[in-house]
Amino acid sequence: MPLDVMGLFFFAYRDFVGDADALLERQGFGRAHHRVLYFVNLRPGMPVADLLDILKITKQSLARVLRQLVDNGYVEQKTGETDRRQRLLYATEKGRGLFETLSATQTSRIEAAIAALPPEGKRTVLRFFVGMVEPEDRGLLDRLKLTEEL
Amino acid sequence: MPLDVMGLFFFAYRDFVGDADALLERQGFGRAHHRVLYFVNLRPGMPVADLLDILKITKQSLARVLRQLVDNGYVEQKTGETDRRQRLLYATEKGRGLFETLSATQTSRIEAAIAALPPEGKRTVLRFFVGMVEPEDRGLLDRLKLTEEL
DNA sequence: AATAAATGTCAACAAGGCTGACATAAATTT
DNA sequence: AAATTTATGTCAGCCTTGTTGACATTTATT
Numbered sequence: 001m002p003l004d005v006m007g008l009f010f011f012a013y014r015d016f017v018g019d020a021d022a023l024l025e026r027q028g029f030g031r032a033h034h035r036v037l038y039f040v041n042l043r044p045g046m047p048v049a050d051l052l053d054i055l056k057i058t059k060q061s062l063a064r065v066l067r068q069l070v071d072n073g074y075v076e077q078k079t080g081e082t083d084r085r086q087r088l089l090y091a092t093e094k095g096r097g098l099f100e101t102l103s104a105t106q107t108s109r110i111e112a113a114i115a116a117l118p119p120e121g122k123r124t125v126l127r128f129f130v131g132m133v134e135p136e137d138r139g140l141l142d143r144l145k146l147t148e149e150l
Numbered sequence: 151m152p153l154d155v156m157g158l159f160f161f162a163y164r165d166f167v168g169d170a171d172a173l174l175e176r177q178g179f180g181r182a183h184h185r186v187l188y189f190v191n192l193r194p195g196m197p198v199a200d201l202l203d204i205l206k207i208t209k210q211s212l213a214r215v216l217r218q219l220v221d222n223g224y225v226e227q228k229t230g231e232t233d234r235r236q237r238l239l240y241a242t243e244k245g246r247g248l249f250e251t252l253s254a255t256q257t258s259r260i261e262a263a264i265a266a267l268p269p270e271g272k273r274t275v276l277r278f279f280v281g282m283v284e285p286e287d288r289g290l291l292d293r294l295k296l297t298e299e300l
Numbered sequence: 301a302a303t304a305a306a307t308g309t310c311a312a313c314a315a316g317g318c319t320g321a322c323a324t325a326a327a328t329t330t
Numbered sequence: 331a332a333a334t335t336t337a338t339g340t341c342a343g344c345c346t347t348g349t350t351g352a353c354a355t356t357t358a359t360t
Contacts, residue, residue, distance in 0.1 A: 001250075001253055001257050002257060002260045002261060002264070003192055003296075004276060004296045004297075004298070004299060005260050005264075005272070005275070005276065005279075006188065006253070006256060006260070007188070007189075007192060007291075007294065007296045008276055008279035008280060008283075008291070008296055008297075009163065009166060009279060010185070010188075011279065011282075011283045011287065011291065011296075012278070012279040012280075012282035012283055013159065013163045014206065015282055015283050015284050015287070016159060016282055018206075030314095030315060030316075031315095031316090032315080032316060032317090035160070038156065038157070038160075039157075042153055042157065047337080047338095048337070048338065048339095049336090049337065049338085056164065056168075057316085057317065057318090058317080058318065058319080059337095059338075059339080060317090060318080060319085060339090060340080060341095061316065061317055061318075063338090063339065063340075064315095064316075065315095065316080067339095080337095083326080083327075083336095083337080084325080084326060084327085085325065085326045085327070085336065085337045085338070086326095086337065086338085087337080087338065087339090103151055103156070106156060107151050107152060109282060110152045110155050110156070110282070111152060112281060113278050113281030113282045114152070114155070114278065114281075116277065116281050117274055117277060117278060117281075118270070118274065120268070120274075121274050121277075121278065122155070124267055124268065124270075124271050124274045124275065125155070125274065125275055125278045126154060126155065126158055127266065127267060127271075128162070128263050128264065128267060128271065128275045129155075129158035129159060129161065129162035130158060130162075131262060131263030131264075131266050131267075132161075132162035132165055132166055132259060132260070132263045133158075133161045133162055133165050134165050137161065137165070141157075141158070141161065144157065146153075146154045146157045146158055146161075147154075147158075148154070149154060180345095180346060180347075181346090181347090182346080182347060182348090197306080197307095198306075198307065198308095199305095199306065199307085207347085207348065207349090208348075208349065208350080209306095209307075209308080210308090210309085210310095210348090210349080210350085211347060211348055211349075213307090213308065213309075214346090214347075215346095215347080217308095230306095233305095233306080233357080233358075234356080234357060234358085235305065235306045235307070235356065235357045235358070236306065236307085236357095237306080237307065237308090
């Protein structure tokens with residue numbers, strides 16, 4: 001059993017998400033807000049349904065977090081042009097700023113970890129991650145343009 | 151910004167921990183119970199303080215989860231021999247069985263992901279994980295013997 | 301004998317998951 | 331045109347698993 005992979009995966013993720021926690025708390029936000037900010041920054045104009053699919057949470061859970069982000073001016077919703085039922089999500093200038101602040105420590109942690117690897121290290125790690133994702137969701141990774149280095 | 155690493159890390163961890171969720175629910179347990187089972191299986195005889203340090207949660211949070219595991223016969227506590235204040239944690243036969251059931255799908259997912267990598271792939275991934283962990287906790291990884299393949 | 305350490309316990313609270321029910325506007329189908 | 335489906339929102343209540351603070355017990359250390 002690859003117990004070492006399981007354990008190190010746990011520790012690595014624990015410290016990866018922990019980076020932003022102190023900063024988030026100052027805004028009265030939590031990890032759920034961070035995840036939304038990440039995806040809204042990554043692909044501006046994403047409809048609510050896509051975000052639900054990605055986060056694999058219920059619309060009621062998302063609604064709570066999203067409302068706080070909208071009310072505080074970090075995210076804005078625009079009616080879709082082709083389908084006017086959709087609410088497309090965009091980070092505001094303020095939202096992009098917060099996301100960059102939250103990402104700063106995560107970025108240096110990731111870059112340092114990759115810099116210590118052999119030449120093809122980053123590609124190998126990314127391929128491992130893709131391999132861990134449910135096959136039916138791998139197309140989503142492509143659509144989000146997360147697999148362009150592979 | 152290594153946005154791709156952040157995103158793929160999220161998806162990979164989401165599906166990794168998701169594997170056990172359905173099985174856990176049948177026992178009335180959650181992810182917190184799984185984490186405890188993992189470490190107690192990995193290093194039997196671990197004192198409570200070490201587990202608190204690893205999980206980075208409060209003793210009150212751990213106590214609730216631990217009590218359920220003990221009450222249901224998955225974990226047992228033995229008084230430490232050298233220091234009789236300690237309660238050393240051991241998985242029972244039942245606890246080891248549940249852990250193996252929970253790990254089965256995770257194990258195949260990990261092994262498939264690694265099999266698709268180049269020869270040194272597993273080492274590279276493990277080194278990345280270690281690099282993501284807080285330097286002050288890397289000694290703990292060694293003590294848990296999670297870094298033996300490196 | 302006094303203090304510190306390892307653990308447990310009670311109580312109250314918060315974040316962020318969940319379900320179920322219902323509402324509205326816009327698109328699609330019949 | 332009417333009926334249905336889709337995308338989204340909202341209200342209400344529940345659960346797990348985090349949190350803090352206070353206090354108790356047993357054992358080790360000073």
